[in-house]
Amino acid sequence: MSHSYKPRLAVHVYIFVSFGTRKQEGTREGTCCFGNGAKGASGTTEGRMGYLINRRGFLAGATSAVALTLGARGVRAEGGQIIVANWGGDWNDRTVQFFEAPLVEKAGYTVVRDLDGFDQRRTKIIASRRLPRAPMDVAHMDDATAFELASLEALDAIDEQAVPRLKDTLPILRTPTFVPWQYSAWIIGYNPKKLKEAPKSFADLWDPKYKGIVGLSDAHWFHHIESTALKLGKSLDNINIEAVKASMMEWKKAASPRIYPNHLQIEQALKNEEILVAPEYKARILQFASEGVDVVSAYPAEGGIGIIFGLVMPKKGPNPQAAKFYCNALLDPDGLTALVQKSFYSPSNTKSVLPEAAAKQIEFTEQEKKAIHNRPHAFWLKNRNDLLDWWNKEFKS
Numbered sequence: 120m121s122h123s124y125k126p127r128l129a130v131h132v133y134i135f136v137s138f139g140t141r142k143q144e145g146t147r148e149g150t151c152c153f154g155n156g157a158k159g160a161s162g163t164t165e166g167r168m169g170y171l172i173n174r175r176g177f178l179a180g181a182t183s184a185v186a187l188t189l190g191a192r193g194v195r196a197e198g199g200q201i202i203v204a205n206w207g208g209d210w211n212d213r214t215v216q217f218f219e220a221p222l223v224e225k226a227g228y229t230v231v232r233d234l235d236g237f238d239q240r241r242t243k244i245i246a247s248r249r250l251p252r253a254p255m256d257v258a259h260m261d262d263a264t265a266f267e268l269a270s271l272e273a274l275d276a277i278d279e280q281a282v283p284r285l286k287d288t289l290p291i292l293r294t295p296t297f298v299p300w301q302y303s304a305w306i307i308g309y310n311p312k313k314l315k316e317a318p319k320s321f322a323d324l325w326d327p328k329y330k331g332i333v334g335l336s337d338a339h340w341f342h343h344i345e346s347t348a349l350k351l352g353k354s355l356d357n358i359n360i361e362a363v364k365a366s367m368m369e370w371k372k373a374a375s376p377r378i379y380p381n382h383l384q385i386e387q388a389l390k391n392e393e394i395l396v397a398p399e400y401k402a403r404i405l406q407f408a409s410e411g412v413d414v415v416s417a418y419p420a421e422g423g424i425g426i427i428f429g430l431v432m433p434k435k436g437p438n439p440q441a442a443k444f445y446c447n448a449l450l451d452p453d454g455l456t457a458l459v460q461k462s463f464y465s466p467s468n469t470k471s472v473l474p475e476a477a478a479k480q481i482e483f484t485e486q487e488k489k490a491i492h493n494r495p496h497a498f499w500l501k502n503r504n505d506l507l508d509w510w511n512k513e514f515k516s
């Protein structure tokens with residue numbers, strides 16, 4: 120997933136390292152199993168490498184380790200540097216606001232932020248398998264990318280001994296190498312003031328009456344393929360690739376959907392009424408609405424497509440103890456309660472209690488939960504590169 124970048128005033132110190140540029144922002148800064156679909160990634164070929172005890176030195180001038188715990192025995196803040204790979208924009212802003220600044224940095228860690236997209240983080244972790252050390256301690260990921268990296272044995276296992284707050288997360292969201300953080304589903308957003316009738320399904324978006332007013336996020340090309348598969352077969356099991364390609368080319372001809380780079384441009388296009396319909400995460404639709412865009416959500420008849428965001432620990436990370444502390448910190452129930460009221464995702468921690476109004480707005484109904492489809496991780500592991508090539512060369516051309 121690509122998270123929109125919203126500039127903010129800040130002073131950054133740039134550190135040049137292998138695999139790109141990392142931003143150190145310090146004190147100067149102003150697989151899951153939902154109700155529908157196959158089993159998740161639990162039990163796949165995740166690596167079993169033990170945690171390396173190879174911590175970096177303390178910050179210059181530090182005289183002792185900080186013995187702060189996060190309400191969980193065995194997770195201690197021992198200071199030093201922690202390299203966190205994350206998206207930029209509002210996603211990173213909120214991570215800093217609700218977790219890194221009050222819980223991680225306050226405990227004595229210096230957070231070095233390596234901000235980029237899905238593919239860059241994925242590539243760095245895969246390449247690090249051949250290197251003596253990984254370029255980061257912890258990475259923010261979606262469940263599909265985490266599944267792929269686990270299948271390549273590029274991730275450390277993470278259990279409740281390493282991250283005690285895992286015991287409070289929804290079991291259906293967890294895998295042995297993935298810490299779930301927040302989740303939502305891919306559905307449909309539309310302008311209720313301009314459209315008399317809401318789209319009732321993904322299949323409706325093929326209707327010529329929507330010609331030129333449907334917007335698609337290029338960064339989420341995989342969801343468009345998945346929603347087409349649901350249109351054809353009501354399931355993400357046994358996807359017929361050729362049938363999906365043919366149907367999408369029919370979509371292109373019938374409705375001429377407009378393609379935008381990512382969330383930010385989709386939001387702007389909805390705001391300007393260049394488009395009136397956009398498949399999107401429910402969380403993003405709610406966020407757009409909170410920022411003044413005329414948009415509401417419609418739950419598709421085929422069901423939503425589940426998405427989970429969380430954390431992974433690459434093998435051979437520079438500071439594995441810090442990574443464990445970080446993962447536990449980001450599951451802080453109060454922090455998650457505050458975060459999801461801004462992000463509009465649902466919290467993974469069952470101890471995060473939302474106000475009644477927020478819960479009603481953010482959470483799915485029981486019927487909707489049962490209709491959420493698991494993403495077909497094994498399918499993407501095999502077909503991702505070929506389908507991305509087809510998307511770029513055929514559908515977008």
